[in-house]
Amino acid sequence: MSLAADLKSLTPAQRSSIWASYLGWTLDAFDFFLLVFLQSAIAKEFGTDIKAVSEALFFTLAARPLGAFVFGLLADRFGRRPILMIVILLFSGFSILSGFTPTLWSLLLIRGLFGFAMGGEWGVGASLVMETIPPRLRGPVSGLLQSGYPSGYFVASLAYFLFFDHIGWRGMFMLGVIPALLVFVIRMHVHESPAFEARRGRVRVDAIRELARHWKIALYVVVLMTAFNFFSHGTQDLYPTFLQKQHHFDTRTTGLLAIVMNLGAIVGGLSFGIWSERIGRRKAIIIASLLALPVIPLWAFSATPLMLGLGAFLVQVAVQGAWGIVPVHLNELSPALVRGMFPGFAYQLGNLIASRNGPLQAGFAEAHGDNYGLALALVAGVAAVVLVVLTALGPERRDIDFVEEAKAS
Numbered sequence: 001m002s003l004a005a006d007l008k009s010l011t012p013a014q015r016s017s018i019w020a021s022y023l024g025w026t027l028d029a030f031d032f033f034l035l036v037f038l039q040s041a042i043a044k045e046f047g048t049d050i051k052a053v054s055e056a057l058f059f060t061l062a063a064r065p066l067g068a069f070v071f072g073l074l075a076d077r078f079g080r081r082p083i084l085m086i087v088i089l090l091f092s093g094f095s096i097l098s099g100f101t102p103t104l105w106s107l108l109l110i111r112g113l114f115g116f117a118m119g120g121e122w123g124v125g126a127s128l129v130m131e132t133i134p135p136r137l138r139g140p141v142s143g144l145l146q147s148g149y150p151s152g153y154f155v156a157s158l159a160y161f162l163f164f165d166h167i168g169w170r171g172m173f174m175l176g177v178i179p180a181l182l183v184f185v186i187r188m189h190v191h192e193s194p195a196f197e198a199r200r201g202r203v204r205v206d207a208i209r210e211l212a213r214h215w216k217i218a219l220y221v222v223v224l225m226t227a228f229n230f231f232s233h234g235t236q237d238l239y240p241t242f243l244q245k246q247h248h249f250d251t252r253t254t255g256l257l258a259i260v261m262n263l264g265a266i267v268g269g270l271s272f273g274i275w276s277e278r279i280g281r282r283k284a285i286i287i288a289s290l291l292a293l294p295v296i297p298l299w300a301f302s303a304t305p306l307m308l309g310l311g312a313f314l315v316q317v318a319v320q321g322a323w324g325i326v327p328v329h330l331n332e333l334s335p336a337l338v339r340g341m342f343p344g345f346a347y348q349l350g351n352l353i354a355s356r357n358g359p360l361q362a363g364f365a366e367a368h369g370d371n372y373g374l375a376l377a378l379v380a381g382v383a384a385v386v387l388v389v390l391t392a393l394g395p396e397r398r399d400i401d402f403v404e405e406a407k408a409s
Contacts, residue, residue: 029152095176123344143273225350
């Protein structure tokens with residue numbers, strides 16, 4: 001069957017689970033990426049510098065593994081669907097509270113709590129979808145799910161472009177109420193994962209023992225996701241600051257270039273996710289990562305908005321092309337009994353290890369005369385090479401029937 005025919009064959013419940021998880025990750029990323037546009041304004045109001053404000057990114061990223069672990073355990077115990085709704089309500093609430101913080105330290109605290117809630121969304125949403133859809137659609141749907149991240153960055157870019165000059169940084173965080181509306185959609189249209197239903201009430205899982213039993217694959221995936229997170233956060237989080245501080249672009253130019261960058265990311269995630277069904281997960285990741293290397297000089301060292309935009313588009317085709325395979329690859333590598341927890345926890349542990357990237361990049365740039373382009377290029381190049389090596393050395397599993405696997409466990 002063609003991809004279009006496969007998609008048409010999905011049931012309404014399967015389609016709803018895909019869109020709910022995609023929109024959940026999109027709106028989660030939207031709330032996260034609002035901060036990357038607001039660092040300069042926040043630093044000005046609180047009388048500090050970009051490096052100090054970038055600690056909020058660290059607190060957010062550092063709290064995500066704990067959230068992934070806690071909410072993943074709950075999803076393996078009580079189901080993916082109810083926990084996904086709780087997570088969305090929590091990160092929406094903490095995003096709104098970010099706009100009311102009176103000091104930088106209170107902002108750091110709230111963003112840490114936001115990160116705790118955010119950590120639960122990706123793993124729970126991805127396992128819900130991957131356990132619901134046919135195996136032949138996992139690659140394309142993986143690309144769609146992961147495209148939720150640049151889609152959220154795109155929406156944040158658009159919101160910054162349209163609203164920042166009118167409502168300021170505090171008003172921007174108020175937009176975090178929007179994701180909470182998704183809970184009503186999930187409540188009405190999304191069904192529980194068939195794989196979870198197949199073992200509901202039969203198996204009580206000791207997650208720690210299960211992780212210990214599969215420690216080799218767990219360790220490998222954490223190291224792999226560390227490289228992945230340096231690759232993505234190293235090319236995204238300080239990009240607006242790079243445009244503002246090094247090139248002195250105004251709100252609209254910065255927002256427009258970020259929009260172009262995220263369009264490239266969406267194209268990359270969708271394209272490589274689809275392609276991975278044909279060539280395999282590892283080959284798709286390796287090819288995408290290698291494609292970033294020749295684009296880095298154009299992306300980081302161009303002088304005009306046109307060339308910077310072209311570089312941003314192309315580099316994110318590569319970065320999110322590699323990332324488009326992550327949801328399906330991690331779910332396929334996951335032990336069956338902890339699939340609600342394992343992919344998200346491994347992903348977010350990699351995030352924790354890479355979470356100092358923002359402050360380190362900002363400090364390096366400031367020490368070199370605000371040369372953010374050099375800081376971005378170094379991290380992107382090293383991360384791409386490391387990712388190629390790790391992926392080439394790692395395993396791959398495809399076409400597993402998750403429902404039958406759950407029944408046999």
